[in-house]
Amino acid sequence: MLKANRSWWIIATWLALTGMAQAAMYKWVDENGVTQYTQYPPPDRKTQVMVPPPPPAEDPEEAQKKLETLLQSQDEQHKAAATAEGEQTKTDEQAKLRAQNCQAARTNLQNLTTGGRKRMIGPDGVASYLADEDRQARIDAAQKQIEEYCD
Structure with a gap:
């Protein structure tokens, strides 16, 4: 499920970025003879629409490998976070x-x-009184436990 969500997120981001890269550029010459490049054409001049060069062709296998590497690194990060x-x-x-x-x-x-x-x-359910030696041994054991468990 996470891989599907990640894939959709990557695709949506890619589509948004490619849409922004398609803004039109205009080339025109002003009254001083200087060539100008702008995103908006001037209202009173003849303009030439600049066509951006096509993006470099990307090998589908290479793109798939990049995507798989990215997904694998994200999975490793998720596993590390879960382990932590x-x-x-x-x-x-x-x-x-x-x-x-x-x-x-x-x-x-x-x-x-x-x-x-x-x-x-x-352990047999019979009550008996502790001898002084047994009592002192239990006190010593309790003090050792306090030293061990208490900060």
């Missing part, structure tokens, strides 16, 4: 995840350092 956008999205998601991990680590540290003994529920 994807990388930016990935970077944003990573920053959001780091912020969430930072907040979780800070919350864990706060929970472990405030209050008295901590009761934890194990």
Whole structure:
């Protein structure tokens, strides 16, 4: 779809530019004998319409190659922009995840350092109190996570 839109845009621009290049030129001699070239004929003089030379012939195969090269470069630019956008999205998601991990680590540290003994529920669903060594190990782990995830 984008190629079709681009092709129409190129054709429309080309047609507009060729129309502007077709302006008529007039050659006439003024009362001092000086030859004048203008876009508008004088009302009281004999003029000669200047016919512009035809544009140079362009090889259709060469024109097609130029067009294909142009379209290919535009496609590469679009792909590069999409890649950059994807990388930016990935970077944003990573920053959001780091912020969430930072907040979780800070919350864990706060929970472990405030209050008295901590009761934890194990994987088997049984609640037990943390030993001081386990509690200190979890505090150290939370501090390492804060260092890693928090800026």
